[in-house]
Amino acid sequence: MDPMNWLDEVKWDAQGLVPVIAQEQGSNDVLMFAWMNREALQKTAELGRAVYYSRSRQRLWFKGEESGHVQTVHDIRLDCDNDVVLLKVTQQGHEPGIACHTGRHSCFFQQYDADKAGWTAVDPVLKAPESIYK
Numbered sequence: 001m002d003p004m005n006w007l008d009e010v011k012w013d014a015q016g017l018v019p020v021i022a023q024e025q026g027s028n029d030v031l032m033f034a035w036m037n038r039e040a041l042q043k044t045a046e047l048g049r050a051v052y053y054s055r056s057r058q059r060l061w062f063k064g065e066e067s068g069h070v071q072t073v074h075d076i077r078l079d080c081d082n083d084v085v086l087l088k089v090t091q092q093g094h095e096p097g098i099a100c101h102t103g104r105h106s107c108f109f110q111q112y113d114a115d116k117a118g119w120t121a122v123d124p125v126l127k128a129p130e131s132i133y134k
Helices: 038-047
Strands: 017-024 030-037 051-054 059-062 071-078 085-091 110-113 118-121
Touching (some): 030 038, 030 051, 030 085, 038 059
Antiparallel strands (some): 110 118
């Protein structure tokens, strides 16, 4: 059996990408959303470490390559339509884990406030971004 067959089952978009959700094992917090191409998903499976595809940089992005906030991957799941990947991860490099480039635990820190008819940051910055990125 061809070991690459499992990658063929993913429904890649026109750019050869698939959306990926990173969820923290244990807490089940949704940490972030990103994209993967075929090579990124293959490397993630091989390394047990999250590797994404950066659309802005047009290259593979090893999560934590600059910040040190690596994601150890415990489980890789594919949704019922084969077009979204879910990673169950442990966020490394800081306690509690920092997944967001803003220095927060999760990228989903802005909550809609109907009274203000706008967004409010509801999660604290755990580490200043300027101290994370050189």
